[in-house]
Amino acid sequence: MNRDEAGEYLYCALDIGQLLLASGAEVNRVEDTISRVMAAAGVPKVEVFSITSNITVTAHLDGFQTLTQMRRVYAIHTNMRRIEELNQLSRDICAKKLKPEEIRDRIEHIQEEKPANSRLLPVGYAIVSGAFALFFGGDLNDFAASVLIGFLLCYIERLISRFTDNILMTALIWSTAGGFLAQLTVLSGLGHHADLISIGNIMLFIPGIAFTNSIRDMFVGDTITGLIRFMESILLAGIIAVGFTLAGRILTGLL
Template identity: 30%
Template sequence: MMDDNKLLKFALDAGEIMLASGAETHRVQDTMHRILSVSHSTGVEALAMSTFLIVSIPSNKSGSLTLTRGVYNRSVNFEKICSVNDISRAFVSGQITLGQAARRLDEISHTSAYSSMARIVSSGVACGGFTMVLNGSWVDGLAAFVFGLIIGVLLSYSGKTKIPYFFSCLIGGFIAGAGSVLFHKFVPTAGTDMIIIGSIMPMLPGMTMTNSIRDIMEGNFISGTSKMAEALLIAFAIAGGVGFAITALGY
């Protein structure tokens, strides 16, 4: 007979990885509910919000069992989302046992798709690339590449030290604004606007905004509105950092 506590923990682990990797709320709820349905009990519940998960299952031994878990670290990792989906489907279909599924899930949770150096370099390449795509010159692209590296280091450091992402975006916006203005003073032909637009790309909350709209369309209004508020606050932080830098340097 399957252990209800282990089943609940497995559902929470799967939901936590998915939510922390950028999955939509309704997708997380559906995955946890499918996992709990293996118990063949009626009345199983799975609830996912922006920062916490709740799962509940009726138990013949000790009544209803309910577990909750907070999820505070979030990023974007589609590979982990797909891996968790594959594991949950294999478990629900009976291809693997609960123990095997839990071990595979633990391996996924402790793996990192990319190293810190790869993320930093990718940030620089993305910034320079976006600037070039937006008709910026190669000089603008080079400047955005350098500022993107600096912002990548900032985001990597803030992720390790638990600095609020809102504050990191404020500083990142200031770096983009101040760096572009100073660069323009040394290279008058440089396009300040193109450099700023390219440099802030890694911080823009596009995924958060998209998920908020999808959650609202699915009827998850609390999660949707909270994610939208988060996206707007991040956007305001980036704009505030850029605006303060431009005003302070008298551009």
């Protein structure tokens, strides 16, 4: 295999790895997938290093030549369906020896697909919010308020995502809006306990998957990635708490 062909396959492998990482896949899955894709392309020795925001790959070619490419990952949004489709693509590359053009077409198709049942997502937000409000001791009024706020927060999150990919900024604006809405429902008489309503809404954004993955990464030896994800999870949880607290303080001061 010449250098140009290896470069094409490496570019495609990095596309797959970048999408996997941006969809919430584990680092070792990303590294393993890139290595398998390059091995299927005929490059036997590949060194892959990945953390949550960066992937660097060096392919060793014949004649002591090396080829290195790097990819930056700016935002991570969990998408299990996309991870499954990318996993299937990597299996097909290994089994059918797909050409770079075929791989790029499959990647474009996966990127263009809209999330399944996206119209039902606000309903899911509403149900989860209401259920947790009841679970933590809220009454039916708190349930109704939390359901309404959860429904609205889904659209608020979508609106914010149009302007920024910064998850911390999104969480701060989102949680502040949730805190305001919780206080307003109590002031209007719809809800009875602003804290319980807020707890139901907070559970929508708690980084449980990221925190669990951080512990897993550390146990399998990806210590740097695990520590980064752990700190991101703690920071995100703190930002969410700040947002809800800030909303309550501002409303208390105004009233």
